[in-house]
Amino acid sequence: MITSPPPGVITSDHQKCIDHCQKLLRGHISAVETYQIAIEKCDQPALVPELTRMKTDHEASVAELTNHIHSLGGEPEEGSGVWGSFTKLVEKAAATLGDHSAVQALAQGEKAGESDIQDALESGELSPTAETLYRDKLLPRVLEHQNALERLKEQRIA
Numbered sequence: 001m002i003t004s005p006p007p008g009v010i011t012s013d014h015q016k017c018i019d020h021c022q023k024l025l026r027g028h029i030s031a032v033e034t035y036q037i038a039i040e041k042c043d044q045p046a047l048v049p050e051l052t053r054m055k056t057d058h059e060a061s062v063a064e065l066t067n068h069i070h071s072l073g074g075e076p077e078e079g080s081g082v083w084g085s086f087t088k089l090v091e092k093a094a095a096t097l098g099d100h101s102a103v104q105a106l107a108q109g110e111k112a113g114e115s116d117i118q119d120a121l122e123s124g125e126l127s128p129t130a131e132t133l134y135r136d137k138l139l140p141r142v143l144e145h146q147n148a149l150e151r152l153k154e155q156r157i158a
Helices: 012-041 045-071 081-097 099-123 128-154
Strands: none
Touching: 012 045, 012 099, 012 128, 045 099, 045 128, 099 128
């Protein structure tokens, strides 16, 4: 069982959990950036409340992951890293191809997030707190976002 380390001590088990959390944190930071761009570029006002709700969910995930990384003695990353290129893709899609393409790109990002969560859960390297966070909060949010984006595509709103 992975427990909180003494101040200033990071064990290899803690580091593995921190690494998983950092990866997911970068993805959620990118999601916040990406949803913000989609909201700003959105041509259909009916989409904005749903996109804003999903952005707010990702902001909550950033806060939760940040807190957990701190609890393990790690220093949370502040940027989206390589996920930043995904943000640029959505920005181009929204500007060039419109809301439908932006929603499709957002759905791809949510699917990638689901994969990252599943991989971490299957790794056996998460602390009990992180496992609960991933299983009970982060995964359900990502799945709900996928469903919401699919509904938007089906309704031809986007």
